[in-house]
Amino acid sequence: MTFKLMIVRLGSMFICALSGAFAQAQEVSDVSTQISEINILPEICVRNQNNAQCQFKLDVDLQLTAKMDVCLVIEALRIRQCQAQVEKARFQRVLTINETVTIDIVEEHTNQVLYTSVLKLAEFKPVNLRPRRNLGWIF
Numbered sequence: 001m002t003f004k005l006m007i008v009r010l011g012s013m014f015i016c017a018l019s020g021a022f023a024q025a026q027e028v029s030d031v032s033t034q035i036s037e038i039n040i041l042p043e044i045c046v047r048n049q050n051n052a053q054c055q056f057k058l059d060v061d062l063q064l065t066a067k068m069d070v071c072l073v074i075e076a077l078r079i080r081q082c083q084a085q086v087e088k089a090r091f092q093r094v095l096t097i098n099e100t101v102t103i104d105i106v107e108e109h110t111n112q113v114l115y116t117s118v119l120k121l122a123e124f125k126p127v128n129l130r131p132r133r134n135l136g137w138i139f
Contacts, residue, residue, distance in 0.1 A: 032114040037063035040103065040117050046124050054121055055096045062089040062105060069108035076101045082108050097121055 039061040047054040060072055064087050071082040072091040076099070083089045095101075097119070105115040 032112075034065055034068065034107075035062065035105070035114055036065050037061075038105070038115055045097075045119075045121070047121060049123055049125050053096045053098045055094065058091070058093045058095050058103075060089075060091040060103070060105070062091075063087070064089070070114065071106050071108050073104040073106050074101055075104075084108070 039059075041059045042056055045054045045056045062070065064070065067085045067087050069082060069084045070086065070089050071080055072093075073080050074095075077095065077097070079093065081091055081093065083091075098121070100118060100120050103117045103119060104113055106113050
């Protein structure tokens with residue numbers, strides 16, 4: 001592989017990485033005063049152009065200011081997972097998505113939304129390179 005061809009391939013990979021071909025959880029609303037810390041992972045989920053869905057392990061760590069009943073709600077996937085009387089909550093779930101989803105942390109009894117995050121889905125489209133034609137020329 002020549003040096004020039006290697007630079008072209010690395011450059012195209014870099015451009016693809018910058019083109020937004022990833023899913024990232026983004027904060028939509030302010031954090032409620034009842035939540036002292038929240039961490040939602042992953043921040044990146046790459047879906048190939050050929051794959052119809054993106055599968056990943058969702059990990060939500062939550063620190064509350066007082067004990068309460070909280071739920072993780074993803075309405076698009078019909079998921080509601082609750083924990084009772086906790087100050088530290090951890091939700092782990094394997095998800096398969098094919099569209100953008102909203103992740104809500106709610107108080108179980110009143111359904112008051114404590115935190116909302118959007119997990120966007122994007123697609124990786126590799127750059128098509130011309131096939132290398134080696135006609136016996138060596139550089």
